[in-house]
Amino acid sequence: MSKNVFIRVFRFYYEGFTNMTVGRKLWAIIIIKLIVLFAVLKLFFFQDFLGSKFENDQERSDYVIEQLISPK
Amino acid sequence: MIENFDLSLVDWSRGQFALTAMYHWLFVPLTLGLAFIVAIMETIYVRTGNPEWKRITKFWMTLFGINFAIGVSTGIILEFEFGTNWSNYSWFVGDIFGAPLAIEGIMAFFMESTFIAVMFFGWNKVSKKFHLLSSWLTAFGANLSALWILIANGWMQFPVGMKFNPDTARNEMMNFWDVALSPVAINKFLHTITSAYVLAAIFVVGISAWFLLRKRHILFSKRSIIVASVFGLTSSLYLVWSGDGSAYQVAQKQPMKLAVMEGLYEGKEGAGIIVFGVLNNDKEYNDDQEAHHFKVEIPKLLSFLGYRNADAFVPGIKDIVEGGYTYVDENGQTHTALSAEEKMKRGKMALNSLAAYKQAKADGADSLQHASLQSLEENFQYFGYGFLNDPASIIPNVPMTFYSFHIMVALAFWFMLVFIVALYFVYKNQIEKQKWFLRLAFVTIPLAFVASQCGWIVAELGRQPWVIQDIMPTVAAVSQIDTMAVKVTFFLFLIVFTALLVAEIGIMRKQIQIGPKDE
Numbered sequence: 001m002s003k004n005v006f007i008r009v010f011r012f013y014y015e016g017f018t019n020m021t022v023g024r025k026l027w028a029i030i031i032i033k034l035i036v037l038f039a040v041l042k043l044f045f046f047q048d049f050l051g052s053k054f055e056n057d058q059e060r061s062d063y064v065i066e067q068l069i070s071p072k
Numbered sequence: 073m074i075e076n077f078d079l080s081l082v083d084w085s086r087g088q089f090a091l092t093a094m095y096h097w098l099f100v101p102l103t104l105g106l107a108f109i110v111a112i113m114e115t116i117y118v119r120t121g122n123p124e125w126k127r128i129t130k131f132w133m134t135l136f137g138i139n140f141a142i143g144v145s146t147g148i149i150l151e152f153e154f155g156t157n158w159s160n161y162s163w164f165v166g167d168i169f170g171a172p173l174a175i176e177g178i179m180a181f182f183m184e185s186t187f188i189a190v191m192f193f194g195w196n197k198v199s200k201k202f203h204l205l206s207s208w209l210t211a212f213g214a215n216l217s218a219l220w221i222l223i224a225n226g227w228m229q230f231p232v233g234m235k236f237n238p239d240t241a242r243n244e245m246m247n248f249w250d251v252a253l254s255p256v257a258i259n260k261f262l263h264t265i266t267s268a269y270v271l272a273a274i275f276v277v278g279i280s281a282w283f284l285l286r287k288r289h290i291l292f293s294k295r296s297i298i299v300a301s302v303f304g305l306t307s308s309l310y311l312v313w314s315g316d317g318s319a320y321q322v323a324q325k326q327p328m329k330l331a332v333m334e335g336l337y338e339g340k341e342g343a344g345i346i347v348f349g350v351l352n353n354d355k356e357y358n359d360d361q362e363a364h365h366f367k368v369e370i371p372k373l374l375s376f377l378g379y380r381n382a383d384a385f386v387p388g389i390k391d392i393v394e395g396g397y398t399y400v401d402e403n404g405q406t407h408t409a410l411s412a413e414e415k416m417k418r419g420k421m422a423l424n425s426l427a428a429y430k431q432a433k434a435d436g437a438d439s440l441q442h443a444s445l446q447s448l449e450e451n452f453q454y455f456g457y458g459f460l461n462d463p464a465s466i467i468p469n470v471p472m473t474f475y476s477f478h479i480m481v482a483l484a485f486w487f488m489l490v491f492i493v494a495l496y497f498v499y500k501n502q503i504e505k506q507k508w509f510l511r512l513a514f515v516t517i518p519l520a521f522v523a524s525q526c527g528w529i530v531a532e533l534g535r536q537p538w539v540i541q542d543i544m545p546t547v548a549a550v551s552q553i554d555t556m557a558v559k560v561t562f563f564l565f566l567i568v569f570t571a572l573l574v575a576e577i578g579i580m581r582k583q584i585q586i587g588p589k590d591e
Binding site: 012013015016017019022023025026027029030033034036037041042045046047048049050051057060061064065067068069 | 134137138141142144145148149152153155156157159160162163164189192193194197238239240241242423424426427430548551552553557560561564568572575579583
């Protein structure tokens with residue numbers, strides 16, 4: 001067994017992943033899910049509203065205060 | 073949840089958040105509870121050296137892994153929604169919400185991710201004791217993640233430890249420990265995680281019952297039932313205790329929620345708690361109709377549970393809207409409750425003071441700026457009431473909250489009974505012969521999820537209209553975005569989450585049918 005801790009850790013994960021059975025399917029689901037969440041939903045549907053609309057925190061503060069004090 | 077399906081932006085945003093939170097909460101409690109059950113089983117294996125316990129541990133660990141993998145990162149969507157749909161809220165809560173969520177993210181990553189790998193890949197590669205330690209740390213890590221989320225939620229129910237900065241429109245944390253150790257947050261955490269333990273225990277008992285019904289893995293199933301029932305019964309007792317603590321906090325901090333949970337319109341001394349009841353849905357808070365068509369109640373118990381005094385006055389919905397009753401605050405001082413109308417006036421004063429402060433600052437009018445700031449601070453506790461136009465709008469959805477609460481409580485006692493009966497039959501060595509009980513135990517599995525969801529409906533719907541209690545109503549929290557975008561993502565989430573749920577059930581079903589593997 002190698003004494004290098006990094007090699008041992010790498011082998012630990014490598015062998016763990018290669019010996020998976022049901023885990024392979026689960027990892028496929030996790031990867032597809034993360035792609036859908038971050039590459040589709042976050043990118044196209046869930047942009048940070050204040051972050052994308054204003055340049056700096058002062059503008060964001062002013063906008064939120066305006067929202068709060070404007071009569072509904 | 074949506075009380076009125078008018079297609080407004082607020083309702084769709086609320087509906088979307090409820091949908092994602094409820095789907096997320098299908099996965100989380102099973103992870104929280106099953107992690108501990110697996111760790112207990114592995115502890116027995118390490119102490120006894122009996123390979124049958126290793127087999128038992130590995131089977132439930134596989135189901136834990138499936139649930140963890142499918143459920144992981146479903147909560148991230150809620151954070152997406154904060155930034156997109158609830159930007160006013162996200163900005164307003166400032167670092168109070170951000171700090172616990174950041175700690176949660178770091179802890180979840182380092183503790184869960186690291187030790188889960190050892191749990192699944194480490195059999196026969198690391199020592200038995202280190203493997204066991206990893207299983208326990210995974211369980212603690214998952215529960216610690218829940219702690220930070222629930223601290224954030226507890227703050228929304230009872231905002232403490234912060235000061236509103238009118239220059240930035242953000243609440244700034246003044247005392248981290250006031251936020252982290254708030255009695256509402258602590259009770260919420262204890263009650264929520266123990267409910268998760270009970271759910272997981274019911275899951276293990278139910279699946280084991282299914283094996284027994286098919287005369288498969290008899291010893292495996294009996295041993296699983298013993299561990300799960302002892303764990304579940306212990307958790308159930310703690311659940312009752314923490315539920316009492318939560319109800320006490322609700323009585324002190326959110327009296328309207330308590331009144332709605334019980335359908336109590338007219339307050340009274342020595343109020344009873346309803347065991348079973350049918351609400352009169354036509355009842356308005358200010359009319360003379362009976363609140364219930366039918367009810368069975370335990371006298372004085374609500375007063376005792378809410379105020380530790382069997383004769384204490386419990387304000388009803390009408391009292392809270394109209395004010396005028398006396399109550400004692402957490403410092404022991406007696407006050408006369410303000411009416412919702414008076415609170416609305418003070419809330420509007422706070423909002424006008426904020427506007428005047430901003431204007432005075434822009435104009436360089438120092439004395440006016442100072443006076444406006446003082447008025448804002450004096451009335452800030454009613455800030456959220458300034459957004460309301462009708463005193464009755466402080467009443468949450470009574471039927472949804474009332475029935476959810478009573479279903480949750482009734483099911484909690486049912487689960488306790490299931491654990492007791494399971495242990496009795498195992499002790500008598502008769503459990504595999506009790507087909508009726510095994511069937512009941514199996515069909516109880518979905519009921520555990522129903523109870524868990526009901527708990528969140530009570531917690532979240534019961535505090536409407538507030539997104540932050542008394543400080544910010546839902547209507548002021550939402551971003552001004554296109555309603556159509558929210559509708560589209562609502563249905564996208566519905567599809568994604570349903571697909572995940574179907575995948576979870578399918579993969580789990582297959583693994584359960586395969587059953588525990590021989591070493």
